[in-house]
Amino acid sequence: MGMMRNRPFTDILARLRTAGLRPTRQRLALGKLLFADGNRHVTAEMLHEEAVDNKIQVSLATVYNTLNQFTDAGLLREVVVESGRSYFDTNTSEHHHIFHVDNGALEDLSDDSMRLVELPVLPEGTQLERVDIVIRVRNSN
Amino acid sequence: MGMMRNRPFTDILARLRTAGLRPTRQRLALGKLLFADGNRHVTAEMLHEEAVDNKIQVSLATVYNTLNQFTDAGLLREVVVESGRSYFDTNTSEHHHIFHVDNGALEDLSDDSMRLVELPVLPEGTQLERVDIVIRVRNSN
DNA sequence: GTGTTTGCAAAGTGTTTGCAATTTA
DNA sequence: TAAATTGCAAACACTTTGCAAACAC
Numbered sequence: 001m002g003m004m005r006n007r008p009f010t011d012i013l014a015r016l017r018t019a020g021l022r023p024t025r026q027r028l029a030l031g032k033l034l035f036a037d038g039n040r041h042v043t044a045e046m047l048h049e050e051a052v053d054n055k056i057q058v059s060l061a062t063v064y065n066t067l068n069q070f071t072d073a074g075l076l077r078e079v080v081v082e083s084g085r086s087y088f089d090t091n092t093s094e095h096h097h098i099f100h101v102d103n104g105a106l107e108d109l110s111d112d113s114m115r116l117v118e119l120p121v122l123p124e125g126t127q128l129e130r131v132d133i134v135i136r137v138r139n140s141n
Numbered sequence: 142m143g144m145m146r147n148r149p150f151t152d153i154l155a156r157l158r159t160a161g162l163r164p165t166r167q168r169l170a171l172g173k174l175l176f177a178d179g180n181r182h183v184t185a186e187m188l189h190e191e192a193v194d195n196k197i198q199v200s201l202a203t204v205y206n207t208l209n210q211f212t213d214a215g216l217l218r219e220v221v222v223e224s225g226r227s228y229f230d231t232n233t234s235e236h237h238h239i240f241h242v243d244n245g246a247l248e249d250l251s252d253d254s255m256r257l258v259e260l261p262v263l264p265e266g267t268q269l270e271r272v273d274i275v276i277r278v279r280n281s282n
Numbered sequence: 283g284t285g286t287t288t289g290c291a292a293a294g295t296g297t298t299t300g301c302a303a304t305t306t307a
Numbered sequence: 308t309a310a311a312t313t314g315c316a317a318a319c320a321c322t323t324t325g326c327a328a329a330c331a332c
Contacts, residue, residue, distance in 0.1 A: 023331090065288085084320070120250050129279050132273075163312070206313085
């Protein structure tokens with residue numbers, strides 16, 4: 001039972017080690033914020049603000065670097081919904097998104113609620129990297 | 142037959158008028174580049190370069206402004222495939238895209254080659270704005 | 283100790299904006 | 308001539324980078 005308490009932290013330590021990233025104070029703290037509470041979608045700005053609010057001393061540049069390193073290591077996935085802002089998703093499995101254009105909120109979509117009938121024929125000499133589906137919604141009032 | 146030659150230009154003049162945009166030299170020239178040859182996907186930078194190559198005197202700022210005005214007027218549609226770069230599509234009907242991650246090329250997908258089984262249930266209080274599907278491919282060698 | 287990571291500030295992208303000069307109607 | 312548009316340069320938002328100081332192992 002007591003072990004449960006520490007699982008997130010321990011988990012992150014292991015994740016970083018596996019990814020070949022030194023578990024520095026900043027990476028551990030950011031990882032804790034990112035992975036402790038299930039699926040999250042954050043921008044660098046959002047995560048930095050959250051870190052500051054939690055009295056974690058880390059620069060915005062390091063947040064950017066960390067998000068990119070986590071993404072390269074497969075711990076995060078980048079989601080493109082708006083030009084000029086990068087979102088990072090803690091859910092790296094294949095799935096799609098709902099994007100709220102009014103407030104910039106992004107949520108996962110359970111994969112089974114939606115699926116493509118069939119993939120189109122890909123252009124000659126290309127291979128599929130991934131299919132991105134974004135359902136864009138706005139407040140209906 | 143002779144009339145065919147001028148159709149694109151005349152068409153653009155009419156489009157601009159309908160959209161309430163004064164048909165200035167720059168807008169007409171950019172519109173001609175955009176709409177003369179069927180469906181195109183351009184960034185501001187690309188269109189500006191093309192204009193310069195065609196001896197059309199227009200500033201990059203005006204290209205940006207024009208692309209935004211055309212988009213607001215429904216003559217273009219913005220497509221988000223990469224954070225940090227905006228693409229504009231001359232095809233404003235409902236359709237999806239193939240994005241070549243290696244070279245940044247973007248192409249339309251015929252709508253019938255692909256379709257969603259069903260839309261997910263939208264969050265309470267929201268309405269659908271649009272569904273964006275991007276098939277990301279890379280060179281397979 | 284050695285190599286890695288951090289933080290800052292500076293530089294880099296892509297895009298928007300203020301305003302005087304120009305153009306359109 | 309009145310109102311809209313252009314072009315430039317400056318400002319912007321977001322992101323990356325160079326390098327000295329701090330840190331991990």
